[in-house]
Amino acid sequence: MDLSENLHSIQKRIAAACERAGRAPNEVTLLTVTKSQPPEAIKAASDLGLIFFGENKIQEAKTKIPLCPGKLRWHFIGHLQSNKCRDAVELFEMIQSVDSLSLAQEIAKRAGQVSKTMPVLLEVNVAGEASKFGYPPERLLVELKELNTLPRIEVQGLMTVPPWSPEAEKVRPHFRQLRELKTECEQILGVPLPCLSMGMSGDFEVAIEEGATMVRIGTALFGPRPKMNNKEIQPA
Numbered sequence: 001m002d003l004s005e006n007l008h009s010i011q012k013r014i015a016a017a018c019e020r021a022g023r024a025p026n027e028v029t030l031l032t033v034t035k036s037q038p039p040e041a042i043k044a045a046s047d048l049g050l051i052f053f054g055e056n057k058i059q060e061a062k063t064k065i066p067l068c069p070g071k072l073r074w075h076f077i078g079h080l081q082s083n084k085c086r087d088a089v090e091l092f093e094m095i096q097s098v099d100s101l102s103l104a105q106e107i108a109k110r111a112g113q114v115s116k117t118m119p120v121l122l123e124v125n126v127a128g129e130a131s132k133f134g135y136p137p138e139r140l141l142v143e144l145k146e147l148n149t150l151p152r153i154e155v156q157g158l159m160t161v162p163p164w165s166p167e168a169e170k171v172r173p174h175f176r177q178l179r180e181l182k183t184e185c186e187q188i189l190g191v192p193l194p195c196l197s198m199g200m201s202g203d204f205e206v207a208i209e210e211g212a213t214m215v216r217i218g219t220a221l222f223g224p225r226p227k228m229n230n231k232e233i234q235p236a
């Protein structure tokens, strides 16, 4: 596994997808997903110029982030429990996985306590999968205005983890659905929402063709994820 080679290849594929879609490559941000990767791997990615990093577990992030280069910008992309909001607000510069009004209220409360404003994305369960977190689209549309008026919360867009398929083309309708939902949200709020976080290792090119502004990539960069060994990274 050569991280630099993998990154180069991903960047080329991002640029080619942008070209096909008539978009500029700098419209798409690469979020490096480092769940289960050790701090050394994160340092190596940072040394290659990567800036935005994603983690999906608070406990893991809490242990690992302090051991990583300080200039990195961390996004939370996993399911967030309300009793972890305080940590999430402290550790992350964006929470991409807000999927209920009560969670947003808790984030707002915790952000207020540390005089911070928290940028968030609203996670949408586009295919209505029972096994997945995320807003059903209809409920998002109902709660959107109230979400957007919460103090200390800045709604910047939408995020989704669509149903997995070995064929990226099969995922396209879900990406399109999220883009259309974002447009609908913009009409309801009367403001543009800049961020559309969709696309992972297996399908990021299709996501870009459908308008992704952020793709979240782990495996295509680092290879298959190692089994987490918490003992290794926990300070004594």
Ligand SMILES: *Cc1c(COP(=O)(O)O)cnc(C)c1O
Residues within 6 Å of the ligand: 033, 035, 056, 077, 078, 161, 200, 201, 202, 216, 217, 218, 219, 220
């Ligand atoms: C793990 C994960 C990713 C990255 O998945 P890869 O297939 O390894 O690129 C993206 N988004 C979320 C929410 C994840 O949990």
